[in-house]
């Protein structure tokens with residue numbers, strides 16, 4: 648395999664170029680294989696959406712769901728998004744995949760509403776490549792086709808997306824906002840958004856990156872950053888969501904510091920739609 652070829656190449660010394668070339672070939676053929684199977688995956692219906700609950704810190708109830716893509720391959724089992732989304736982006740496949748994600752998430756949310764469950768917004772992650780001027784019209788079509796009101800759709804974008812081409816992004820986001828949906832900034836704190844941009848972008852929520860949440864209890868800097876982001880969000884009239892909440896200590900900290908919503912393994916892992924349906928049904932019973 649690639650690692651042992653690389654090891655051999657090092658062992659044999661720098662001059663043995665052959666082994667390096669072999670190692671490169673291995674990389675290239677893995678990439679090609681990946682692209683070929685990724686290209687087939689849509690036709691073969693190998694993608695699946697998992698849903699993770701977003702919980703209100705005000706009352707502990709589910710107030711949203713984030714759709715997270717999974718690729719179930721026949722040979723390698725479940726491939727997490729971090730392992731194939733970058734490839735899909737590079738190969739231009741993220742656009743058709745992203746369209747499938749949007750359609751599926753909207754249809755699923757409509758199905759939950761039709762089943763009489765309490766309506767919640769469903770959040771969909773967007774790649775930078777998807778955020779072009781055609782997106783608002785496409786989103787409008789998908790909402791119309793699925794008969795889902797725009798208020799029940801949220802789009803998550805990362806800070807760096809926002810920063811890449813500020814003028815164009817503002818125009819696209821404004822057009823999306825005019826449809827009536829929500830926009831949130833994902834992984835907040837890991838990119839380089841300036842505060843003035845944050846004011847100019849029509850966003851509704853900030854999602855504090857899980858790297859800060861993870862260290863809340865152990866690291867005073869992380870704790871200070873989380874507090875600062877909560878204040879900043881509230882000053883700008885934004886909802887603040889913490890992601891990656893795994894234990895009660897983190898939950899309590901976020902509650903005490905006025906965070907609005909939490910998401911993480913403590914509250915529920917991403918799960919297939921059927922399991923999420925059961926969660927929603929349980930909540931409905933509990934609410935009476």
Ligand code: C2E
Pocket residue numbers: 699714715716727728729732745748772773774803833834857890891892893910911912913917
């Ligand atoms: P993200 O949008 O920031 O999603 C949060 C990630 O954190 C998810 O990983 C989720 O499973 C994970 N997570 C949730 N709670 C916890 C927790 O308590 N602890 C820890 N350690 N992790 C937690 P996942 O599903 O592997 O997705 C990774 C990233 O892939 C996402 O980050 C998002 O950027 C991207 N992604 C996922 N689905 C899509 C999609 O449909 N389209 C696009 N463009 N990107 C997607």
Ligand code: MG
Pocket residue numbers: 713772803833
């Ligand atoms: Mg997200």
Ligand code: MG
Pocket residue numbers: 833834854856857890
């Ligand atoms: Mg995130």
Ligand code: MG
Pocket residue numbers: 833834
């Ligand atoms: Mg992310």
